[in-house]
Amino acid sequence: xxxxxxxxxxxxxxxxxxxxxxxxxxxxxxxxxxxxxxxxxxxxxxxxxxxxxxxxxxxxxxxxxxxxxxxxxxxxxxxxxxxxxxxxxxxxxxxxxxxxxxxxxxxxxxxxxxxxxxxxxxxxxxxxxxxxxxxxxxxxxxxxxxxxxxxxxxxxxxxxxxxxxxxxxxxxxxxx
Amino acid sequence: xxxxxxxxxxxxxxxxxxxxxxxxxxxxxxxxxxxxxxxxxxxxxxxxxxxxxxxxxxxxxxxxxxxxxxxxxxxxxxxxxxxxxxxxxxxxxxxxxxxxxxxxxxxxxxxxxxxxxxxxxxxxxxxxxxxxxxxxxxxxxxxxxxxxxxxxxxxxxxxxxxxxxxxxxxxxxxxxxxxxxxxxxxxxxxxxxxxxxxxxxxxxxxxxxxxxxxxxxxxxxxxxxxxxxxxxxxxxxxxxxxxxxxxxxxxxxxxxxxxxxxxxxxxxxxxxxxxxxxxxxxxxxxxxxxxxxxxxxxxxxxxxxxxxxxxxxxxxxxxxxxxxxxxxxxxxxxxxxxxxxxxxxxxxxxxxxxxxxxxxxxxxxxxxxxxxxxxxxxxxxxxxxxxxxxxxxxxxxxxxxxxxxxxxxxxxxxxxxxxxxxxxxxxxxxxxxxxxx
Numbered sequence: 001x002x003x004x005x006x007x008x009x010x011x012x013x014x015x016x017x018x019x020x021x022x023x024x025x026x027x028x029x030x031x032x033x034x035x036x037x038x039x040x041x042x043x044x045x046x047x048x049x050x051x052x053x054x055x056x057x058x059x060x061x062x063x064x065x066x067x068x069x070x071x072x073x074x075x076x077x078x079x080x081x082x083x084x085x086x087x088x089x090x091x092x093x094x095x096x097x098x099x100x101x102x103x104x105x106x107x108x109x110x111x112x113x114x115x116x117x118x119x120x121x122x123x124x125x126x127x128x129x130x131x132x133x134x135x136x137x138x139x140x141x142x143x144x145x146x147x148x149x150x151x152x153x154x155x156x157x158x159x160x161x162x163x164x165x166x167x168x169x170x171x172x173x174x175x176x
Numbered sequence: 177x178x179x180x181x182x183x184x185x186x187x188x189x190x191x192x193x194x195x196x197x198x199x200x201x202x203x204x205x206x207x208x209x210x211x212x213x214x215x216x217x218x219x220x221x222x223x224x225x226x227x228x229x230x231x232x233x234x235x236x237x238x239x240x241x242x243x244x245x246x247x248x249x250x251x252x253x254x255x256x257x258x259x260x261x262x263x264x265x266x267x268x269x270x271x272x273x274x275x276x277x278x279x280x281x282x283x284x285x286x287x288x289x290x291x292x293x294x295x296x297x298x299x300x301x302x303x304x305x306x307x308x309x310x311x312x313x314x315x316x317x318x319x320x321x322x323x324x325x326x327x328x329x330x331x332x333x334x335x336x337x338x339x340x341x342x343x344x345x346x347x348x349x350x351x352x353x354x355x356x357x358x359x360x361x362x363x364x365x366x367x368x369x370x371x372x373x374x375x376x377x378x379x380x381x382x383x384x385x386x387x388x389x390x391x392x393x394x395x396x397x398x399x400x401x402x403x404x405x406x407x408x409x410x411x412x413x414x415x416x417x418x419x420x421x422x423x424x425x426x427x428x429x430x431x432x433x434x435x436x437x438x439x440x441x442x443x444x445x446x447x448x449x450x451x452x453x454x455x456x457x458x459x460x461x462x463x464x465x466x467x468x469x470x471x472x473x474x475x476x477x478x479x480x481x482x483x484x485x486x487x488x489x490x491x492x493x494x495x496x497x498x499x500x501x502x503x504x505x506x507x508x509x510x511x512x513x514x515x516x517x518x519x520x521x522x523x524x525x526x527x528x529x530x531x532x533x534x535x536x537x538x539x540x541x542x543x544x545x546x547x548x549x550x551x552x553x554x555x556x557x558x559x560x561x562x563x564x565x566x567x568x569x570x571x572x573x574x575x576x577x578x579x580x581x582x583x584x585x586x587x588x589x590x591x592x593x594x595x596x597x598x599x600x601x602x603x604x605x606x607x608x609x610x611x612x613x
Binding site for chain 2: 093106121
């Protein structure tokens with residue numbers, strides 16, 4: 001049944017050893033890059049807040065921005081459209097649908113990361129970091145995940161408690 | 177067995193409703209002797225007409241083109257596209273499995289999902305950055321990567337949402353292309369990502385990488401470092417030629433056996449981290465809701481699976497007689513060990529012939545000779561991987577994973593990672609429907 005496995009492992013091991021042994025002769029054709037030169041692409045935000053830029057905004061600062069940049073697809077106030085509902089929706093998601101920021105998303109940092117990298121759909125990377133903070137704060141407040149006067153910044157965003165955060169099961173823990 | 181002996185056929189029936197011994201496939205003359213004996217209709221009953229030259233045999237043919245396209249008679253062998261006007265949402269193109277017979281998907285028929293259109297990337301300007309928890313952040317050009325030692329490997333890519341219509345509480349009437357068309361298999365050639373990470377010098381604290389594409393959504397996914405160092409590839413060639421635009425031209429991350437969305441296309445950046453990013457696609461889209469309201473995260477693996485590609489819905493059986501049941505089987509865990517086929521809704525099973533090569537984490541073609549007697553039949557296939565994992569029945573599967581309360585759109589994705597048995601029902605007229613059995 002597992003007759004092939006030892007053979008695979010052995011060949012992988014041999015390959016790995018060959019690779020590390022030959023490292024001195026590796027092509028080494030990558031060019032070093034400084035953090036400053038990397039910065040325009042260095043946009044990942046991690047759940048602990050790593051990667052969040054300076055700045056911050058309160059929900060009210062995002063209302064006008066949302067109307068101008070987001071409502072065409074996501075509806076007035078994020079109530080839904082071609083691009084999906086961002087505010088409101090069912091209390092629980094199911095196989096019939098209804099995953100929302102409030103009832104499903106496990107981390108608020110995902111909101112900043114995704115808006116900054118992918119939105120608006122037709123003009124990605126056109127918003128400033130400050131504008132992304134404002135839209136993040138607006139959507140969190142509209143979903144009643146923060147109060148209307150709370151500022152969202154690099155310190156506060158990772159601390160937002162998402163209601164569904166503890167309802168996830170790692171499918172294959174041994175693969176992580 | 178009794179039935180075929182009674183009719184005096186030379187091939188043993190090995191399971192109910194006409195399944196024949198897979199060794200008949202190798203028996204050359206034996207199967208034809210049987211086939212002639214069973215013929216009832218015009219195709220193998222009537223005598224052939226006198227031969228004549230076709231017009232193409234009586235004139236000079238066309239000029240040879242620089243890039244050969246399929247015959248004009250093969251217009252049906254195309255992908256189905258679900259966003260032909262490029263509206264501002266996802267676009268998908270599905271592989272026509274019912275018209276393919278091998279294990280390699282031609283590049284133009286490989287399934288594609290793009291979340292912000294297909295970018296036109298100038299390969300001379302494309303860059304791949306490796307940074308984060310490394311000693312030396314590095315930038316690679318395509319020209320530089322061309323000088324690296326490459327590896328080639330045949331393997332499948334399957335969208336985590338392939339076969340999602342089978343989460344419907346009622347069987348959705350659609351063909352194998354619509355139901356299972358988000359999986360394809362190619363020969364991929366490129367540079368092991370581990371080699372580039374070794375050059376950058378990975379910090380011992382590193383546990384994950386976050387990969388990012390150069391397309392409009394800057395699609396990003398987290399991958400455990402263990403998988404990256406095991407068999408991840410920066411793939412630049414597909415079936416020998418530069419990778420297709422829809423597959424991530426000029427380079428993609430390829431993670432053999434792992435959920436399609438993780439195989440980041442248009443790969444431009446790899447950040448080495450100590451934690452997953454919980455990107456939109458892993459935190460929301462590719463987390464699977466369970467019946468108890470919780471959800472799976474980091475499913476990653478495409479588990480052992482098979483489906484029959486022919487006969488299948490849309491293919492009409494014109495007359496009783498010998499047919500070959502064929503399909504594909506694959507497992508993100510490794511090789512396919514066995515495929516069983518049933519023609520009586522799982523009451524009896526017979527082992528299918530597995531076509532070589534039978535490669536790990538790649539499509540394996542299976543075949544089973546079948547004598548259709550003209551009556552109702554329900555065709556199923558069931559695969560095992562070499563670790564002994566068995567493809568579940570749909571009933572077993574939905575008991576754990578749930579189903580919808582009402583039928584969704586055939587283009588919808590109620591959940592993901594569906595790998596249970598598919599059933600095709602043949603009726604007395606030779607028409608085929610999708611059923612749950």
